[in-house]
Amino acid sequence: MNCVFTFNGTPRMVEVSSQYNPMIDEKKLEERLVVVEKAKSWSPRVVSRLEMLLRSGMDEALYRINPILFAEEKSIAEAEAVDLFLHACVAGLFDMDWLLVCPMCSDVVESFRSLRKLHTHFHCHLCQSDYDAALDDYITVTFTVSPAVRSIRFHKPDALSAWDYVFQYKLTSGGIMPDGVPWSETAKQLVRVLTRIEPGSTANLEVDATEGALLGQDFDSDAQFFFPVERGTGVTPSYVPVTLDRGKCVAAAARIAPGKVVFEVRNDGKLPVVFGVLQLPEAASQRPKLHFTPSLSGKRLLTTQTFRDFFRSEVISAAEGIAVLDVTLVFTDLKGSTALYERIGDLNAYIQVQRHFQHLLDATVRHNGAVTKTIGDAVMAAFLTSADAVQAALDMREAVDQLNRDRLQRDFILKIGVHRGAAIAVTLNERLDYFGQTVNIAARVQNLADGDEICITEEVYSAPAVAEIIAPYPVVKSEAELKGVSKAMSVYHLARMESQPANQHGDADAKTYHK
Structure with a gap:
């Protein structure tokens, strides 16, 4: 219609x-x-x-x-x-x-x-x-x-049926079994009875047990019972009393054989309980590992500029922060900016530097990143992938070059460092930020860069798709000893394409830097 x-x-x-x-x-x-x-x-x-x-x-x-x-x-x-x-x-x-x-x-x-x-x-x-x-x-x-x-x-989960509560409200459809079937669909086939039991009430849950095991589960607490179902264990009892109270489950002792069995489940707690009995197959000793359909991860959201712009009040309250296993950080800085302020005055220089910030922000957003903070004339940005970060760095350099083309002299000379690794997402000065050795290394690698140069670490250089992106650029490899890092790190210096061409492998003779 x-x-x-x-x-x-x-x-x-x-x-x-x-x-x-x-x-x-x-x-x-x-x-x-x-x-x-x-x-x-x-x-x-x-x-x-x-x-x-x-x-x-x-x-x-x-x-x-x-x-x-x-x-x-x-x-x-x-x-x-x-x-x-x-x-x-x-x-x-x-x-x-x-x-x-x-x-x-x-x-x-x-x-x-x-x-x-x-x-x-x-x-x-x-x-x-x-x-x-x-x-x-x-x-x-x-x-x-x-x-x-x-x-x-779903705005009123307590009013949902027990089935909808478990399979629509509690479980997601994103976990996929090795055979391509969502785990939630597989779990539905295991459920023999599922109901909501009000406080002070008793529910008689009848199950036709087969060989394997029966699992009773309160879907909001650790309250469980588990009974193997085996032939030759005698007559299945007519019923098994079960008591639920404050997240605990007490079931009467029983040896269950295949056949009908009734679990008499009483809720002695003060809250309703969604309780079910699942029939587990004999070969259920180890559950297959799930893989998940693509979703919006917390990491991706924190590297989305729109989130940072509109949800500034969001902070991480966890004292230890939240781990990020793999993030690529870009640090930039303007070479000679102090001389620019002296030459054209604070106000004019400030306006020009803000223009430079906007170009860097545009390049960051264009390649799926977010600016974490600015420090003086420097920028720190975070990216989902190293390929995005390197492409953004190249675009930043080109954008700053465009700024210089309209000026009498090259006022803006950009230095860029890129590093990849684990970090901790934290709140510093009421702003979402990153903390840890990856941040320190990224900042120090930027300090190694000359004007118009991009320095990337081995972790970035070897990341997927990076080699193809930097193939047209002359690359010089160096060994850098960075403060706070126990061993020398390989750093790759990306010059502009009009610079001296690289050798066959894209690397020049190794040099050693101390920073």
Whole structure:
């Protein structure tokens, strides 16, 4: 069914399912879509695709939306899709959720509306396992429609059926088995009975047991029972009493053979319990390792400039910070900027330096990075990949060269250093920042660069796709001894293409630097 809606004063045809009539606040939806549309110059039909989702998507499609999957389904560039949901979140169309996801069962162990509440040590009740999360792994970011715009049943999880609570609210569909089937779909085949038990109530859960094992599980605590099911163990008891109380499970002793068995489960706690019994196969001693569909990781969000621009109040409260296993950092600095201030005056020099900052920011955003901070005339930027970082560094150098072409002399001479490694995401001076040896090395490698030179470390040089990017440029390899680093590091100096050509291997004779 096609319906006509007025958007920003213009009639628009939107396809809406005739089988579904969601509760939408039309006024708020209209007002907030206008804010998103005006936020930036979007590609054609990007906002209309979002509007169609909000109007005609089923409840499941509007709960914990994966922007990367949305981009694939709607043929939108990933970076634009991430920006779209961030702007839509700012406009009040969506709420952002930070999820801690179990790597073994894809259970959403915890979710937070703010980065400041996120912690990295978590325990999965279903797997009975503990994990330390990094921004690269196990931390993912999703978006759910705001209840002020459209009400969906997942806004009230306590009112969900036990089945929806477990398989729509608790488990994600992103964990994939080696055979390509989502783990959540496999888990559905194991469930024999699943129900919500109110405080003080008893539920008789009848199961037709087969050889293997029966697992009883409270899906919100560590309360479990486990019974092997084996032939020759005698007659299956008519029932097995089970008591649940404050996250603990006490089941009567029993030896269970294949056949019908009733678990008499009493909830002595003060809160409702979603409890299920799963039939585990005989060969369930070791669960296959899951891989996950692409999603918006915490690391990617922190290297997205739109997030840093619009969510400045987001800080990391964890005292130890949050680990980032692999990030590429770029440091830049202007050579001779002090002389520029003396020659043309503070105000004029300040204006020109701000122009230079804008060019560096544009290059950073263009290559999927974010400026972490500026320090005097220097910039620190973070990137998802080394290939993006190196391409951004080359674009920065070219942009600064363009600035110089309009001037009587070369006022701007850029020095750039690039390094890759692990870091800690922290909050310093009320700003999201990175801390650790990777940061120190990146800054010191920048100090090794001459004017118009880009220095990259071995970790960057050997990263995927970097060799192809730097192939046209003369490269000189050196051995650098950096302060605080126990052994010399290999550093590659990228000159401009019009400079002296490199040798056959792109490397000149090794030199030694001390910094």
